[in-house]
Amino acid sequence: MNEITTAASGKVQIQDVFWSEYIRLVREVMVPYQWEALNDRIEGAAPSHAIRNFKIAAGREEGGFYGMVFQDSDVGKWLEAVAYLLETQRDSALEDIADEVIELLIAAQRADGYLNTYFLLKEPGREWSNLAECHELYCAGHLIEAATAYYRATGKRKLLDAVSRYADYIASVFGTGPGKLHGYDGHQEIELALVKLFHATGEKKYLELGRYFLEQRGQQPHYFEEEWERRGRTLHFPELSMVHDHLYSQSHLPVREQATAEGHAVRLVYMCTAMADIALETKDAGLLAACRKLWDNIVNRRMYITGGIGSMEQGESFTADYDLPPDLAYAETCASVGLIFFARRMLALDHHRKYADVLERALYNTVISGMSLDGTRFFYVNPLEVYPEVLGKNKNYKHVKAERQGWFTCACCPPNVARLLASLGDYMYSAQGDTLYVELYIGGQLETVINGLPLRLEQHSSYGTDGNVRFVVDPEQEREFTIALRLPDWSNEAIVSINGQANTYSGGSADGYIHLTRSWASGDAIEVCFAMPVQRMKGHPHIRQTFSKVALQRGPFVYCLEEADNGKRLYQLRLAAGRAYTLAGEPGFPAGIQTLSVAGIRAQPEGEWPAEGLYSSGASWTGREVQLKFIPYFAWANRGAGEMSVWIEEEAGR
Amino acid sequence: MNEITTAASGKVQIQDVFWSEYIRLVREVMVPYQWEALNDRIEGAAPSHAIRNFKIAAGREEGGFYGMVFQDSDVGKWLEAVAYLLETQRDSALEDIADEVIELLIAAQRADGYLNTYFLLKEPGREWSNLAECHELYCAGHLIEAATAYYRATGKRKLLDAVSRYADYIASVFGTGPGKLHGYDGHQEIELALVKLFHATGEKKYLELGRYFLEQRGQQPHYFEEEWERRGRTLHFPELSMVHDHLYSQSHLPVREQATAEGHAVRLVYMCTAMADIALETKDAGLLAACRKLWDNIVNRRMYITGGIGSMEQGESFTADYDLPPDLAYAETCASVGLIFFARRMLALDHHRKYADVLERALYNTVISGMSLDGTRFFYVNPLEVYPEVLGKNKNYKHVKAERQGWFTCACCPPNVARLLASLGDYMYSAQGDTLYVELYIGGQLETVINGLPLRLEQHSSYGTDGNVRFVVDPEQEREFTIALRLPDWSNEAIVSINGQANTYSGGSADGYIHLTRSWASGDAIEVCFAMPVQRMKGHPHIRQTFSKVALQRGPFVYCLEEADNGKRLYQLRLAAGRAYTLAGEPGFPAGIQTLSVAGIRAQPEGEWPAEGLYSSGASWTGREVQLKFIPYFAWANRGAGEMSVWIEEEAGR
Numbered sequence A, B: 001m002n003e004i005t006t007a008a009s010g011k012v013q014i015q016d017v018f019w020s021e022y023i024r025l026v027r028e029v030m031v032p033y034q035w036e037a038l039n040d041r042i043e044g045a046a047p048s049h050a051i052r053n054f055k056i057a058a059g060r061e062e063g064g065f066y067g068m069v070f071q072d073s074d075v076g077k078w079l080e081a082v083a084y085l086l087e088t089q090r091d092s093a094l095e096d097i098a099d100e101v102i103e104l105l106i107a108a109q110r111a112d113g114y115l116n117t118y119f120l121l122k123e124p125g126r127e128w129s130n131l132a133e134c135h136e137l138y139c140a141g142h143l144i145e146a147a148t149a150y151y152r153a154t155g156k157r158k159l160l161d162a163v164s165r166y167a168d169y170i171a172s173v174f175g176t177g178p179g180k181l182h183g184y185d186g187h188q189e190i191e192l193a194l195v196k197l198f199h200a201t202g203e204k205k206y207l208e209l210g211r212y213f214l215e216q217r218g219q220q221p222h223y224f225e226e227e228w229e230r231r232g233r234t235l236h237f238p239e240l241s242m243v244h245d246h247l248y249s250q251s252h253l254p255v256r257e258q259a260t261a262e263g264h265a266v267r268l269v270y271m272c273t274a275m276a277d278i279a280l281e282t283k284d285a286g287l288l289a290a291c292r293k294l295w296d297n298i299v300n301r302r303m304y305i306t307g308g309i310g311s312m313e314q315g316e317s318f319t320a321d322y323d324l325p326p327d328l329a330y331a332e333t334c335a336s337v338g339l340i341f342f343a344r345r346m347l348a349l350d351h352h353r354k355y356a357d358v359l360e361r362a363l364y365n366t367v368i369s370g371m372s373l374d375g376t377r378f379f380y381v382n383p384l385e386v387y388p389e390v391l392g393k394n395k396n397y398k399h400v401k402a403e404r405q406g407w408f409t410c411a412c413c414p415p416n417v418a419r420l421l422a423s424l425g426d427y428m429y430s431a432q433g434d435t436l437y438v439e440l441y442i443g444g445q446l447e448t449v450i451n452g453l454p455l456r457l458e459q460h461s462s463y464g465t466d467g468n469v470r471f472v473v474d475p476e477q478e479r480e481f482t483i484a485l486r487l488p489d490w491s492n493e494a495i496v497s498i499n500g501q502a503n504t505y506s507g508g509s510a511d512g513y514i515h516l517t518r519s520w521a522s523g524d525a526i527e528v529c530f531a532m533p534v535q536r537m538k539g540h541p542h543i544r545q546t547f548s549k550v551a552l553q554r555g556p557f558v559y560c561l562e563e564a565d566n567g568k569r570l571y572q573l574r575l576a577a578g579r580a581y582t583l584a585g586e587p588g589f590p591a592g593i594q595t596l597s598v599a600g601i602r603a604q605p606e607g608e609w610p611a612e613g614l615y616s617s618g619a620s621w622t623g624r625e626v627q628l629k630f631i632p633y634f635a636w637a638n639r640g641a642g643e644m645s646v647w648i649e650e651e652a653g654r
Helices: A019-038 A050-057 A072-088 A092-108 A117-121 A136-154 A158-173 A190-201 A204-216 A223-230 A265-282 A285-301 A333-349 A353-369 A413-422 B019-038 B050-057 B072-088 B092-108 B117-121 B136-154 B158-173 B190-201 B204-216 B223-230 B265-282 B285-301 B333-349 B353-369 B413-422
Strands: A012-014 A429-432 A435-438 A444-450 A453-462 A468-475 A479-486 A493-498 A501-506 A513-520 A524-530 A534-539 A549-554 A557-562 A573-575 A582-584 A595-605 A621-632 A648-650 B012-014 B429-432 B435-438 B444-450 B453-462 B468-475 B479-486 B493-498 B501-506 B513-520 B524-530 B534-539 B549-554 B557-562 B573-575 B582-584 B595-605 B621-632 B648-650
Touching: A012 A019, A012 A072, A019 A072, A019 A413, A050 A072, A050 A092, A050 A117, A072 A092, A072 A136, A072 A413, A092 A136, A092 A158, A117 A136, A136 A158, A136 A190, A158 A190, A158 A204, A190 A204, A190 A265, A204 A265, A265 A285, A265 A333, A285 A333, A285 A353, A333 A353, A333 A413, A353 A413, A353 A479, A353 A557, A429 A444, A435 A444, A435 A453, A453 A479, A468 A479, A479 A524, A493 A513, A573 A621, B012 B019, B012 B072, B019 B072, B019 B413, B050 B072, B050 B092, B050 B117, B072 B092, B072 B136, B072 B413, B092 B136, B092 B158, B117 B136, B136 B158, B136 B190, B158 B190, B158 B204, B190 B204, B190 B265, B204 B265, B265 B285, B265 B333, B285 B333, B285 B353, B333 B353, B333 B413, B353 B413, B353 B479, B353 B557, B429 B444, B435 B444, B435 B453, B453 B479, B468 B479, B479 B524, B493 B513, B573 B621
Parallel strands: A435 A479, A573 A648, B435 B479, B573 B648
Antiparallel strands: A012 A444, A429 A435, A444 A453, A453 A468, A468 A524, A479 A513, A493 A501, A493 A524, A534 A549, A549 A557, A549 A648, A557 A621, A573 A595, A582 A595, A595 A621, B012 B444, B429 B435, B444 B453, B453 B468, B468 B524, B479 B513, B493 B501, B493 B524, B534 B549, B549 B557, B549 B648, B557 B621, B573 B595, B582 B595, B595 B621
């Protein structure tokens, strides 16, 4: 059915010098921690109440609802991460806990299939009265995603059946037909979840329901205004503008007519993910065109070099083309997770390396910047420049932190990171006809089927360290097919040896991949060495905030300067022209991670600045040569709070 | 009594090539327009209702209060500006209107002296229950200022007597004694007004009341919290934090203990003005020390090069030392007016040119940037960099406008500019013993008395154009005294000729003035020529936002680039090293105002930027020589909406 498919799930086992540790953190630190949190057993943390809400709804405990209107989604995201973990490593104790949670969810479900503890407990009878603000369909989507993942991991249908009943109930409530609500979700999510439900069940009605929600969005008269009038103009979040700011929820226009990325960044990329899913399933050229337009607007006009999106805190939103302030950036961790979802779907829909390049950029930079190296603390917001002295004083930076926070200060991002990392194997390969595409260079084993041929592929990678990757190919029988290696956008050259026979590739083919077509036999070995120079990246000349500056990148990693290595006042530093870089490891950083040292200049006033006065006509700057040390952006703020900057001025003469 | 006094009021007549036009605009455009506005006769404008509120309170009309809680202050500020105009030029029609307004105010006054239409009409019985938010004492202060100015201008006592009764009533309500409210004003203003009332009446009790308010501020337990509890925790402005954010209202500490400029910038400088006034009157060394500390913090850490203050929109407030973002600046016009009030008082208290230098900087740049060249449109906020394309999209700039607005979009700043310009003569001279200090070089006639000697001084000035000033001295009889000419901070040299005998002065004396002591006879002429190079100003190395950039200044004017002259994307422009400037006039700009043209570089990518992608390692910039044209900052946004920037990068090699 699909022209391009992701490699069969459950068949990738990651064993990677860099990523295995992240997956271990998800398994051993994050998921157990969140389970304790969901059960209100973390001392000193604000209660989550999420499990208790379900227990009360199930009649097993007394009490009332507590938490945010979208509290249920925390349970869904946790369960989804658990499913991915179980898929790659059986764990009967964890599975028992998950089964118990599933029993609980089902016990809380209403006879008609409805399941949302906020409305069941707190506003019964007012279901579906405030789609704009109350996240009902969003929570449903997360339960559906959990159910499909759990079914895929364990083959157990209980939750899948339960969410199918819920989806059937939703389909009875919403639609364009008479007597139905013509509404759609305030926060996009259920559309992409319904596509997963379609895949899991084969029931096309779920795809249709997802398509309905997508197509209904932004139609006039505006549903969020109508329901607001109907319910007596009440607001759940009066301090926000969820009802009347239609850009915020991408409901200002029908989705096919949207050509620029507007509003809340997470919502936009979740919506785009579903658009791409549905375009693929329905072969809808108009929807594909809309996906391409929105993709292009994001990555060619509105994305940070770290793969972060969202230039302002207000509405956690996009702003305007080429408006990318490094210090005021929102660049929410979840938004980059969502951008990865979108990129993965575009790889399936419109295969080209450019989607994988952005996927990699977001993954290696903003997503893992979102968590500390020990997996216990998290950034919601990922700025590209921080001066701690003004935080708390200049309120334009009220969203910016110089240190990661504990889980519950930012409850939405950590579970999103956990479910992405736990399912990282889904993002590594694509298949089309007799071609296996390698999207990400992460060590491990793949078991898949190419054009009917069972194939095992072993990947050994030190990609992030030196650009070297080795594959051992193991088809069930010798046969001709193609292995296509992505030549990443940061490398203009790769030396590829097959069984010791080397070839050099400069630039990719039209799709950006190195296509290796031959009769592959068991034991064939591919060695790849990507040229991996330190790159001085410049921003588009229309980005005023980065003009005349550079950011260093090496391989997939964007680098930054930290106060810990370079002292205070990073803005006084300049990168010297044409000097060599020294690579080195850093104690406490993951093995293989390289820091970069290079000559630089610290500009400073010639002589003492006058004791009085902020402005002087007599001042001139002189430069003192210093050694600059850059670290990968994702690793910042693991050595205490301090200044950080991705962008740096270059010494005159370059 | 005072060691330093301002020249006797009412004795300066301004006749200046630059400033006379501003004063004409106040007289012929602003004051008549505001009178129509106060009476709700401006078509299309939101009603002011300010005069109607008084009529209703006086029982002359039916209806209820309408407007902001501080609506009365608009009448006070208007009347104060009228008084200054009458002082320099009799106008019986205008005086008749003012007399009628005064009759109305008195008719609205309660028998006990109380006068505030909001509380009289809307919340009778709740007077003084919400000092933190409701601006009652602030409005009283503006009525007192108007009364003292009108008394000085006309000798008429009616309003002076009325506000004295009001002040007596206030003194019966507030104080440290038993049964009195221990409160103080939320928005500082009455303190400085009470000093004026003391000067007008000679009644020391008013000085004492002002001192009480000043000293009570910031004492614990915190009055704003106490009154909030007492009134049942209600808020007048729930969206703001006037009650609990004590920094906002400078009530976080007793005023003597405040060492940094915090919170709402207008409130801070109004408070400092009163502190300096009272320090002068009471010879209070502790208060003087506090004034100096706050002054130093403002001008050496927290002031824009344009004399603007307030780095953020949130709370219209100061942020942190050296945090001066040009694009996000608040730099409210009123705050620079207040800074001028403070500077004027410091000249009286602690005479040194540095205070007049800042006064001049604020006046020639931010204050007159606050109004359009035709006097009909106004800036509330005066940023140093504007990119109109992101306004309305990036909400960090929600306070920033690329075009001045009509009066009522920002009702507080225009009357403040009007009353300052109408009283500009008060800021030009100081006297101490037998020395007459010239603070500002503005053409006109002064009549004063120096050490008992009646003196007339004529000033002819083309100061802003070429740095030339001429004085004709006319003492009643020949006698030795000193005329001290301020050597402005932007000039390191002046040639001073007395009756044709030239002397060159490099650098000032200890106080920064050129002291000309001789026996002056009628007809003696002083010619001054200040060296007035174009200066490339640099910001303190701790200001990250201006580091490596320069701003041009010539004489008192800071310059900027506008899109109208230099095209879009001003951030791509660099100032070339060591080139000559061409000075020229500009059609539509005031006579004598010079624009600066100079060679510059427009940096641009070498070749076409790739069609896709925001970031590139291959890009390099090349420079195209262009002619840059700078205009004085105050004149920006008079030729349509466009980009503007004060700070510009310098070409490499300087």
